[in-house]
Amino acid sequence: MSNAQIEIQLIASLVAIACAIPGTFLVLRKMAMISDAISHSILPGIVVGFFITQDLNSPILILLAALTGIITVILVEYIQKTGLVKEDTAIGLVFPALFSIGVIMIAKNANDVHLDVDAVLLGELAFAPFDRLMIGGTDVGPKSLWVIGSILLITVTLLIAFFKELKVSTFDAGLAASLGFSPVIMHYGLMTVSSVTTVGAFDAVGAILVVALMIAPAATAYLLTTNLKKMLILAISFGVFSAISGYWMAHWLDASIAGSITTMLGLLFLTVYLFAPSKGIIAVMYREKQQRTEVSLLTFLLHLKNHKEEEERHVNHLQEHINWQKVRSKTVLDLALKNNMIHIDNNIVSLTAKGDEFTSLAIDYIITNEDSQIEDMKDDFFLFRG
């Protein structure tokens, strides 16, 4: 690995960490799309900043662009407050307009500006190591490394200092307000950090892919845990993992680094989405199927309890009466037999003592409107689940 390669991976990892921290809170606060809006609408800020400073890595430019991000948030909230349109429409109206202004500003000054929209939207990490920061004639490393490093430092300091406040205001804004933490300050603080991070990172990974680095690791982590600290740590590790593996994929395919990092994030999300232990799609579908069978079982047991007559309890009759398909009735019958709830005598089904007890308890819960208790009761009665 050459020096430049190590530097690129370092920058990518730092960007991933710096994005994952505000991203986690944005996802939890249901404001993920705001990051998309910010990432587009910083464009006019960047252009104006570039006119003034002529340097993409200047702190003034970053502050100006971050200010545009905050203006976006304020505009969205203002439009939303007028009640003329819904919140999502407000977001969708504000950022394309600001972005268009940015594009037109670049187009009108194409001769003076060495800045094109592709560069802002997509970034080019491969060139980052060539823009060095010189202090007193000595080379101290790539500029973007310093930029994103300082942003990360500020973010982490703020996170540690205000962790408790952030946590409370994220999950219970009312409680936070009554405890004396202003949710408004927390909100705008988070928005400021997101804007600054987006601006600091656009140079390296591009504005749109910042969105991926903010949302995807957090969303992936959210599928795996419900603990805020664990979620932060997981999001950071997913981000760093995708950053480094994405770099090598780009190296191998000879394609955009930012694109590869996003693709790795996508693959990671897809894997977790499918296979996460309790919230993955397969687990959810399995649980849904299990619950469907168990509800059918309960219906079946209730039917047996209600009917003493033999003709109502004949196996064949059940099929037409409850209107189940053959396979389904067989599954339910098997489950009931396995759990020792029924016994079948001469094709006549009847409840066992255990089945009778279970059904009576279930009826009690149903008529007192406490259906959710049945779920806990199942643990006591079922040896085998559906």
Added chain:
Amino acid sequence: MDIQEYFSLVFSDYTLRTITLGTAILGAVTGMLGSFAVLRKQSLLGDAISHAALPGIAIAFLITGTKDSNMLLLGALVSGLIGTFWIRGIIKKTHLKSDTALGLILSLFFGFGMLLLTFIQKQPNANQAGLDKYLFGQAATLVESDVWLMAIVTSICLLVMLVFWKEFKILLFDADYTKTLGFNTKFIDILITSFIVIAIVIGLQTVGVVLMSAMLLAPAAAARQWTNSLAIMVFLAALFGAFSGVFGTAISASQNNLSTGPVIVLVAAVFVIFSFVFSPSRGLLFKQIRFIKNRRDLQLHKTLAFMYNIAETHDDISHPHAIKILNNFQGFTRGTLQKLVKRDYVTLTGNMWNLTEEGFKMASNLYNQQSNNNE
């Protein structure tokens, strides 16, 4: 070329006519379908779909190796639909919220699309240049066959909308009721969503992936301010969209270095701002005027009620009182007093006032019948 020259050339010049017609049709169809997206609170879905279409374009190019825009748009359509249904899957099956699902699909698909585009650029194939026009759109590359495609798609949309108008409308406003009436809500839902995806995809070539969502939202959001009727809203949105297209093209054609997409979006944004401010029933301006008027009326009522309280203590209600005693009361101004005189509630003699019969009656019923007159 200035704007006048543009309008004189628009009917004779082939390129200008094609582009203008294309953007007008595009504006109309996106405005029309955008109304449904806005009312269904799916505004940002358009943003997600347009970004999600990018890998489809790249993959279609990789498979066919041609730049035939119909093939590329077909790819975009497929990948847009996959994105849409994945978003629905995430929202339905996991606890991730809709904003997270949208942002996730948007950024992941777009990133994957970028990976493919940069991968294609490195391929030793001379044909690949120009795929990135789908990023920001280039109305200038529209040819007559593209416009025909747009026109056909628009007429199909219109036809389907007219046929299923009742179903669309009822699903929009009361999904549960629709279900109880026995309509197949899933089918209607998929139908609307698919048409939104189609409208977005045909716009990609003109305004590009990044700005497409504004084409969908802005005309609809502007139209919403002028009416409460769905039919009128859809019609107005189509009109606003078409006008944004034409004006945007005109402005960008009359200036150097202006790409059409962003200008169209800004023109549409002007429509939105105008509607937000000047719409008679919902607009900010008239709302503020109504607010001030209501506050004045309230003060008038307060003064009248105060006078009533004084007059009540006398046997003769028209017993005169000094204007001075009203000074302690904040509802009193010379203007309000004049207004009361004009309505014959009060008569003034010198610096004394007295309540008339009518004024007394009005004041005594003030809090009983306030709603049936607008004073």
